[in-house]
Amino acid sequence: MPYFYYRPPQVFDIDPREGPTKGGTRVVVLGNTFKNTKNITCKFGDKTVKGSFLDTNKILCVSPPVSKPGYVPLTVAYEGEQYSSSEAVQYLYYEDPFIGEIYPTCGPVSGYT
DSSP states (O other), rough: OOOOOOOOOOEEEEEEOOOOOOOOEEEEEEEEEEOSOOOEEEETEEEEEEEEEEEEEEEEEEEOOOOOOOOOOOOEEEOOOOOOOTTSEEEEEOOOOOOOOOOSSSTTOOOOO
């Protein structure tokens, strides 16, 4: 039986590099020679989501929700094969900011208050 070698996906960058802990951020993964397959997966830390092929240099992933903020490795794989290197790209989850009060509460229409 022949043995086939394959190269795991190579990820160079992502855009954007951060998003809220509630998830839902559309992240474009940049790399090269991505395969056009229906079974792309994106892994944000230990959470796996389905990815979409855009072209041979771009994959679209939507960030899943997480319980706490911080950096996680973002990796991709095709057909359940080996994931890209977890050292290449880090995605930052942040908490949505909370605004408790604004002072002053008004200002002129010209701005600069």
